[in-house]
Amino acid sequence: MQDCIFCKIAAGEIPAKVVYENENVIAFHDIKPVAPVHVLIVPKRHVSDVISLASDDERAALMQAVLQAVPIVAEKMGVADKGFRLINNCGTEGGQTVMHLHFHMIGGRDLGEKLL
Ligand code: AMP
Numbered sequence: 001m002q003d004c005i006f007c008k009i010a011a012g013e014i015p016a017k018v019v020y021e022n023e024n025v026i027a028f029h030d031i032k033p034v035a036p037v038h039v040l041i042v043p044k045r046h047v048s049d050v051i052s053l054a055s056d057d058e059r060a061a062l063m064q065a066v067l068q069a070v071p072i073v074a075e076k077m078g079v080a081d082k083g084f085r086l087i088n089n090c091g092t093e094g095g096q097t098v099m100h101l102h103f104h105m106i107g108g109r110d111l112g113e114k115l116l
């Protein structure tokens, strides 16, 4: 999609520190990390959010691609054994600022039990 920063990263038009990439998914370091490990796992196809993801089977299959990438990225980032938090922000009140579906993998320190 035009003017979508994550579409541009997926297309290689904007640089990113890529951790893992396959046909369907790209994972790269967040530009403003909140923890020692902060990677975004992003389906390459433009889908705006999880609501839109659930709208048809073809889109829903992207979730499987994201899930398959999770253990690979976790292993690469050294958090597969220690643990991490996987977060999706959806919509304005959910704190979503980039309207291209993505999941934050956050870890590398003790995140505690609570989200906030
Ligand atoms: P969210 O607030 O859930 O939509 O998350 C968007 C995330 O994208 C934020 O954590 C930003 O720091 C991150 N971000 C925005 N632009 C870039 C970029 N060019 N490269 C890497 N991460 C980015």
Ligand code: ZN
Residues within 6 Å of the ligand: 001, 004, 005, 006, 007, 008, 045, 046, 047, 099, 100
């Ligand atoms: Zn996009």
